[in-house]
Amino acid sequence: MPRKVAVVAGGLSYFSKARRDKTQEELAAEAARMALFDNDINLSKDDIDGTIVSYFSDHFENQLLFGSIIQDYLGFNPKPSVRIEGGGATGGLAVRDAYAHVASGLLDVAMVIGFEKMSEVNTAKGNEFIALASDTDWDFPIGGFYSGYYALMAKRHMEEFGTTEEQMAMVAVKNRNNAQHNKFAQTNPKMNPYAMKDGGKITVDDVLKSPYVAFPLKRLDICLMSDGAAVMILASEEKAKKITDTPIWITGTGAGTDAMRAGDRPRTLSGVPMLPHEKKEWYKELEYPGVHSFRAGRESARQAYKMAGITNPLKQLDLIELHDAYTSSEIQTYEDLGLTKYGQGGKLIEEGVTALDGDLPVNPSGGLIGAMHAVGATGVMQGVEMFWQLQGVAGKFHGSDKTQIKNAERGLIHSHAGTGTYVTATIMER
Amino acid sequence: MTEVYSFDPLIIKTPYEITYKHSYGKTTKFFTSLSDGKLMATRCDHCKQTFLPPRSDCPYCLRETKWVQISGKGRIHTFTTLYFSGEKFLKDLPFQLVYVELEGVDTLFLTRLKTKDMKKVKVGMKIKMKISRDPEWRSSDIWAEPDE
Ligand SMILES: [Zn+2]
Numbered sequence: 001m002p003r004k005v006a007v008v009a010g011g012l013s014y015f016s017k018a019r020r021d022k023t024q025e026e027l028a029a030e031a032a033r034m035a036l037f038d039n040d041i042n043l044s045k046d047d048i049d050g051t052i053v054s055y056f057s058d059h060f061e062n063q064l065l066f067g068s069i070i071q072d073y074l075g076f077n078p079k080p081s082v083r084i085e086g087g088g089a090t091g092g093l094a095v096r097d098a099y100a101h102v103a104s105g106l107l108d109v110a111m112v113i114g115f116e117k118m119s120e121v122n123t124a125k126g127n128e129f130i131a132l133a134s135d136t137d138w139d140f141p142i143g144g145f146y147s148g149y150y151a152l153m154a155k156r157h158m159e160e161f162g163t164t165e166e167q168m169a170m171v172a173v174k175n176r177n178n179a180q181h182n183k184f185a186q187t188n189p190k191m192n193p194y195a196m197k198d199g200g201k202i203t204v205d206d207v208l209k210s211p212y213v214a215f216p217l218k219r220l221d222i223c224l225m226s227d228g229a230a231v232m233i234l235a236s237e238e239k240a241k242k243i244t245d246t247p248i249w250i251t252g253t254g255a256g257t258d259a260m261r262a263g264d265r266p267r268t269l270s271g272v273p274m275l276p277h278e279k280k281e282w283y284k285e286l287e288y289p290g291v292h293s294f295r296a297g298r299e300s301a302r303q304a305y306k307m308a309g310i311t312n313p314l315k316q317l318d319l320i321e322l323h324d325a326y327t328s329s330e331i332q333t334y335e336d337l338g339l340t341k342y343g344q345g346g347k348l349i350e351e352g353v354t355a356l357d358g359d360l361p362v363n364p365s366g367g368l369i370g371a372m373h374a375v376g377a378t379g380v381m382q383g384v385e386m387f388w389q390l391q392g393v394a395g396k397f398h399g400s401d402k403t404q405i406k407n408a409e410r411g412l413i414h415s416h417a418g419t420g421t422y423v424t425a426t427i428m429e430r
Numbered sequence: 431m432t433e434v435y436s437f438d439p440l441i442i443k444t445p446y447e448i449t450y451k452h453s454y455g456k457t458t459k460f461f462t463s464l465s466d467g468k469l470m471a472t473r474c475d476h477c478k479q480t481f482l483p484p485r486s487d488c489p490y491c492l493r494e495t496k497w498v499q500i501s502g503k504g505r506i507h508t509f510t511t512l513y514f515s516g517e518k519f520l521k522d523l524p525f526q527l528v529y530v531e532l533e534g535v536d537t538l539f540l541t542r543l544k545t546k547d548m549k550k551v552k553v554g555m556k557i558k559m560k561i562s563r564d565p566e567w568r569s570s571d572i573w574a575e576p577d578e
Contacts (some may be wrong), residue, residue, distance in 0.1 A: 062444070124516060125516075127516045127517070128516030128517045131516045137454070137483070138483045138569045139569075142540065142542050142570045143515055143516075143519035143522055143527065144575075145516045147514065148510055151512075152508045152529055152540075155508045155510060155553070156508035159508065159553045163498050177494075200466050213513055214510045214513065214514070215510050215511040215513075245486045260448050261483065262485075262529075262540075262541050263529050300491065375433070
């Protein structure tokens with residue numbers, strides 16, 4: 001039997017387009033210090049038994065084995081450490097790996113250290129490095145890059161289900177405007193000293209009028225590229241109860257995968273992995289997964305729900321931190337997570353279900369569009385956010401009470417790589 | 431000499447270049463067939479699946495696949511027009527990418543669409559694959575054009 005595992009602390013750095021004031025390891029220290037000193041815990045640095053280090057690319061710094069630099073810089077030698085990498089899902093996979101380390105008994109107290117510093121190359125080169133995480137024999141040489149791949153998938157979702165650019169714009173507005181109450185967010189110049197100058201609130205019109213990057217995706221439909229770090233501390237049940245009065249339990253975790261080239265995914269009828277509340281006949285006519293949906297996201301949710309005993313996610317979850325790399329992929333993911341039927345994701349945002357004051361708020365932090373996307377830190381940031389939300393202290397950390405979801409008891413964090421190649425879903429509960 | 435970008439904090443510029451000797455392995459035949467004007471895909475007879483890009487080994491059963499010639503005719507499954515790209519392709523902008531459903535192929539194939547009128551492009555539009563006479567030995571040696 002696996003041991004029960006809790007999150008007991010979290011910390012973030014300020015996120016920024018370019019944190020030239022600090023090195024990558026100094027950013028990790030900024031987040032680790034917050035995790036150790038700003039949470040209400042009875043834990044010292046020496047109580048950490050090992051680390052899980054989460055970063056995506058060796059290219060951004062042209063430094064291999066950066067995990068070792070982190071382990072050394074933060075003073076954890078000679079304790080065990082492992083580096084986890086899985087594209088955009090690096091952070092989610094690292095949280096899952098830390099869970100496994102503690103659940104299995106390999107570690108009693110584990111620190112997850114996520115970071116990325118993407119600013120040391122220009123934006124076009126950064127996009128190229130990220131595009132190297134697509135098939136470099138076939139998809140990259142024709143000029144493929146991620147906004148293009150997601151645009152192709154978004155266009156197919158529109159064609160298949162009638163999703164609109166306005167609905168996508170609503171996602172951008174929700175996430176960007178949520179971020180205006182989160183002091184760590186890159187688009188929040190009022191509260192974050194390292195924020196972009198042209199941040200602040202936006203409207204649907206602003207999004208629709210922003211220039212196309214890859215039709216149908218516009219500049220404001222697309223996530224940020226960030227420098228920053230995020231740190232979580234996980235502990236076994238026995239340790240957790242000594243460390244804090246309010247441990248937040250990890251009660252479910254799932255991971256799914258799909259083809260590196262989205263075109264290689266099967267196109268079969270009724271190929272949808274079903275969730276408990278769904279009916280086979282809903283999807284009789286649906287070619288699945290095709291390029292309109294993320295089978296890996298569905299599979300990760302299916303496993304996590306089963307483990308946590310969730311039979312109706314819309315009713316049983318109080319909030320979600322979702323990997324909104326694109327506004328379109330947030331809409332697609334609503335469906336993969338079973339918050340609504342396949343094809344109805346656009347309606348969910350339109351009806352305000354996922355708004356801060358909706359039935360199931362998604363990305364109160366601002367997500368990747370409003371707050372940050374420092375790849376290796378992203379999934380860990382979601383875990384930190386969920387931890388603070390479920391402890392009821394999000395307001396204290398964000399510097400504003402507006403983002404705290406009242407009486408939140410259970411939430412899901414969703415981490416996503418590639419064109420949906422690796423996806424994780426993890427359930428956290430008070 | 432090291433180029434300094436800023437003194438506080440100290441930021442230096444460090445260039446980096448590399449050339450790979452990249453093998454296409456058993457999919458070499460795809461590229462060499464293009465010079466004979468042939469578009470080749472691979473097929474697993476056991477699973478009745480035809481793959482493009484070619485796979486030498488069937489992902490469903492792990493049997494070896496065989497080469498089959500395809501017509502290169504098909505339809506647009508979805509498209510995008512790019513106004514931004516990775517550094518390498520900035521000079522080509524704007525351009526269009528399409529997933530195409532090709533006759534006799536079970537996978538969708540991602541390729542460039544070259545057309546005089548980008549505004550007319552629609553899902554379902556007929557296309558045919560074209561082969562470059564001046565090979566670069568990259569997947570960009572083939573592309574789609576409207577099939578009117
Ligand atoms: Zn086979």
